[in-house]
Amino acid sequence: MSRWNSRDCLGLRGVSREEIELVLETARGMKEIQTRTVKKVPTLRGKVVINLFYEPSTRTATSFELAATRLSADVIQIQTGTSSVVKGESVVDTAQTLRVMGADGCVIRHSVSGAPHHLARHIDIPVINAGDGTNEHPTQALLDMFTMKQHHGRIEGLTVVIVGDILHSRVARSNMWGLLTLGAKVRFVGPPTLVPPEVEKLGVEVRHKLDGSFEDADVINLLRVQKERMTANFFPSLAEYSRYYGMNEERLKRTKPGSIVMHPGPMNRGVEITTEVAESPQSVILEQVTNGIAVRMALLYLLIGAERDPQPVKKDAAPAIDTPSLF
Amino acid sequence: MKTLIKHARILEPAAMEDRAADLLIEDGRIADIGLVLSDGEAEIVEAEGLWLFPGLVDIHSHLREPGFEKKETIASGSRAAAAGGITSVVCMANTSPPIDSPTAIEFVLDRAEKTACVRVYPVGALTKGMEGKEMAPIGAMIDAGAVAISDDGRGVMDSYLMLRAMQYAAVFNAPIISHCEEMNLTEGAPINEGRMSTTLGVMGWPREAETIQAGRDMILSLKTGARLHIAHVSAAETVDLIRYYKAKGAPVTAETAPHYLTLTDDATDGFNANAKMNPPLRTAEDQEALFEGLRDGTIDCIATDHAPHTEAEKDQQLAAAPYGIVGFETLLPLLLGPIMERAGFEPLEALALCTYKSARALKLAGGELRVGGPADLVLWDPQAEHVVDSTQFLSKSRNTPYNGWKLKGRVKATYVGGDKVFG
Numbered sequence: 001m002s003r004w005n006s007r008d009c010l011g012l013r014g015v016s017r018e019e020i021e022l023v024l025e026t027a028r029g030m031k032e033i034q035t036r037t038v039k040k041v042p043t044l045r046g047k048v049v050i051n052l053f054y055e056p057s058t059r060t061a062t063s064f065e066l067a068a069t070r071l072s073a074d075v076i077q078i079q080t081g082t083s084s085v086v087k088g089e090s091v092v093d094t095a096q097t098l099r100v101m102g103a104d105g106c107v108i109r110h111s112v113s114g115a116p117h118h119l120a121r122h123i124d125i126p127v128i129n130a131g132d133g134t135n136e137h138p139t140q141a142l143l144d145m146f147t148m149k150q151h152h153g154r155i156e157g158l159t160v161v162i163v164g165d166i167l168h169s170r171v172a173r174s175n176m177w178g179l180l181t182l183g184a185k186v187r188f189v190g191p192p193t194l195v196p197p198e199v200e201k202l203g204v205e206v207r208h209k210l211d212g213s214f215e216d217a218d219v220i221n222l223l224r225v226q227k228e229r230m231t232a233n234f235f236p237s238l239a240e241y242s243r244y245y246g247m248n249e250e251r252l253k254r255t256k257p258g259s260i261v262m263h264p265g266p267m268n269r270g271v272e273i274t275t276e277v278a279e280s281p282q283s284v285i286l287e288q289v290t291n292g293i294a295v296r297m298a299l300l301y302l303l304i305g306a307e308r309d310p311q312p313v314k315k316d317a318a319p320a321i322d323t324p325s326l327f
Numbered sequence: 328m329k330t331l332i333k334h335a336r337i338l339e340p341a342a343m344e345d346r347a348a349d350l351l352i353e354d355g356r357i358a359d360i361g362l363v364l365s366d367g368e369a370e371i372v373e374a375e376g377l378w379l380f381p382g383l384v385d386i387h388s389h390l391r392e393p394g395f396e397k398k399e400t401i402a403s404g405s406r407a408a409a410a411g412g413i414t415s416v417v418c419m420a421n422t423s424p425p426i427d428s429p430t431a432i433e434f435v436l437d438r439a440e441k442t443a444c445v446r447v448y449p450v451g452a453l454t455k456g457m458e459g460k461e462m463a464p465i466g467a468m469i470d471a472g473a474v475a476i477s478d479d480g481r482g483v484m485d486s487y488l489m490l491r492a493m494q495y496a497a498v499f500n501a502p503i504i505s506h507c508e509e510m511n512l513t514e515g516a517p518i519n520e521g522r523m524s525t526t527l528g529v530m531g532w533p534r535e536a537e538t539i540q541a542g543r544d545m546i547l548s549l550k551t552g553a554r555l556h557i558a559h560v561s562a563a564e565t566v567d568l569i570r571y572y573k574a575k576g577a578p579v580t581a582e583t584a585p586h587y588l589t590l591t592d593d594a595t596d597g598f599n600a601n602a603k604m605n606p607p608l609r610t611a612e613d614q615e616a617l618f619e620g621l622r623d624g625t626i627d628c629i630a631t632d633h634a635p636h637t638e639a640e641k642d643q644q645l646a647a648a649p650y651g652i653v654g655f656e657t658l659l660p661l662l663l664g665p666i667m668e669r670a671g672f673e674p675l676e677a678l679a680l681c682t683y684k685s686a687r688a689l690k691l692a693g694g695e696l697r698v699g700g701p702a703d704l705v706l707w708d709p710q711a712e713h714v715v716d717s718t719q720f721l722s723k724s725r726n727t728p729y730n731g732w733k734l735k736g737r738v739k740a741t742y743v744g745g746d747k748v749f750g
Contacts, residue, residue: 114644114646201525
């Protein structure tokens with residue numbers, strides 16, 4: 001029987017195909033819950049989840065909060081604005097304090113790569129990475145893969161093109177690990193300044209021009225480009241970026257029939273994606289948001305619920321309800 | 328006070344001598360070396376099965392005093408050095424405040440005199456406050472006892488300043504030690520740029536940041552005739568450039584460190600801060616180039632870059648943890664183990680890299696075994712197998728990536744000026 005092997009979810013690097021498929025399968029059941037009138041199940045009743053956000057976030061923080069509350073967990077939401085490099089002790093101190101207050105799991109977002117890994121070495125409850133620096137954002141990749149599977153029925157053999165600032169993108173990195181594990185073909189497209197060095201050695205294809213690189217794709221995932229990259233001379237202007245790497249109506253016409261356009265949000269309309277593309281029938285951007293809750297519910301359930309004896313959720317059924325013996 | 332060491336295998340790299348003999352220490356000096364010596368007054372040390380060689384000269388370390396005494400002091404650092412068979416250490420200027428004046432040089436020498444059990448040779452900063460802006464009093468620091476000039480820990484970004492410093496330092500025949508780092512290329516970069524930095528999603532410290540400054544400094548050394556020592560060479564291209572400028576006649580020497588020869592950036596996986604150093608661990612190809620540089624003499628010597636940091640400082644996220652590892656207490660077993668093996672060296676050739684060759688790079692005394700010379704010696708048990716355990720280190724700090732490594736050979740005793748300082 002497949003199960004989530006690690007105590008934590010720090011990234012998708014090293015996570016097996018069976019584990020990823022378990023999350024996606026579990027998320028199908030979770031998604032069904034969201035179609036009910038009462039969108040809440042008692043699976044994590046009595047459990048406490050801490051959301052530690054050391055970087056501003058609206059959608060991911062809200063998505064995790066909704067996911068936990070729909071499973072009936074109590075959620076402590078902590079948002080702390082911080083500078084780019086934060087002393088590690090404070091994160092560990094905060095988490096340990098919350099731990100002794102009885103937390104059962106910790107979701108962390110941090111601006112420094114490896115911060116969740118550091119935290120996980122100092123705390124004995126499951127840690128879920130909600131995005132660390134420029135390293136990984138595993139739940140985003142899981143929801144992306146869930147969405148791809150929903151539209152294409154499979155992941156294996158798909159050509160997935162990820163466009164933009166790959167260098168600084170934790171979304172791109174987590175997608176890469178997960179998609180390669182599931183047998184998809186991954187292509188990164190971006191200017192050489194924004195593609196990480198030697199990334200081909202990890203098994204992806206790299207191209208530097210969008211034209212000629214997206215037409216055969218089953219999935220086109222457009223990354224948000226940060227305005228500060230322009231001032232750091234990664235590229236000359238947003239207009240130029242948009243001209244060479246932006247998805248617009250003209251390019252959309254050349255996409256493969258049945259292909260989908262994704263974006264992790266929030267979008268810079270008119271830069272990496274035009275409004276016409278974002279609102280086109282091929283766009284699955286809002287579905288991604290909905291699926292994000294289901295995927296995060298699945299992961300919370302697998303890591304914190306069921307007393308570490310996760311059961312794959314049966315199709316079209318709610319997850320096995322676990323009632324802690326104390327209650 | 329006499330000590331007679333009997334039946335040792337005596338290795339003297341400077342003379343390429345490797346023989347079984349006895350060695351007599353008298354009044355802190357080597358009084359005699361011979362096949363069979365006897366002396367009724369001497370304390371006898373039976374050294375059957377042990378090696379006896381010159382105390383090591385480590386020309387790159389950080390003793391952290393003044394200012395960072397939680398990491399290390401001149402006293403604790405010297406004890407760690409002695410435990411590692413090192414009898415002379417050169418310590419860098421990046422303390423707090425930095426060693427940038429004759430008074431500061433005198434402070435280090437005074438602390439060493441009072442608290443250290445090995446010989447300590449301070450380096451004076453190249454710029455005031457190590458800020459990379461104004462030249463520090465190079466002449467006065469040399470006169471006060473500095474053995475070299477360096478802003479080690481930071482690259483000198485201003486080429487004009489470096490040129491002037493070299494021209495000026497040449498008057499005092501003071502070697503400049505260059506920490507080669509084009510810092511515009513390394514901001515926020517904890518590890519080597521390459522497959523591993525991409526895997527971990529961290530900014531990479533590119534090899535070019537080292538090579539660009541090494542090239543610039545050797546160009547300036549050739550122009551000015553100033554002695555230049557390239558610190559901690561880590562990249563293959565830097566080895567190529569050193570080979571080129573040495574052939575051109577530039578007065579250049581170079582060192583690498585044990586970790587660049589025994590580890591690659593794979594050691595940083597899992598965000599391991601104990602494998603974070605500056606310059607960073609690189610790749611297997613770089614290692615091969617470094618070994619080739621050692622074989623053909625392009626790289627003159629090996630130094631530890633002993634860089635102690637507290638457990639709390641290292642127990643942070645990779646980006647926040649400071650650069651550097653401790654090196655004194657793992658140097659010899661690495662040198663006479665994996666490094667010697669991969670280089671294809673005899674013990675004499677390996678020991679040369681940390682004895683007379685390192686001493687000569689900075690024109691220091693020591694690193695030799697000769698009758699009449701100071702009795703700075705190491706007794707070494709080549710058979711003793713052990714597992715590296717940093718909790719046993721005499722250094723105040725534990726930041727090593729070698730914990731758990733099985734290594735062969737241990738220091739049995741270390742003598743400085745005839746005094747047993749370890750063992």
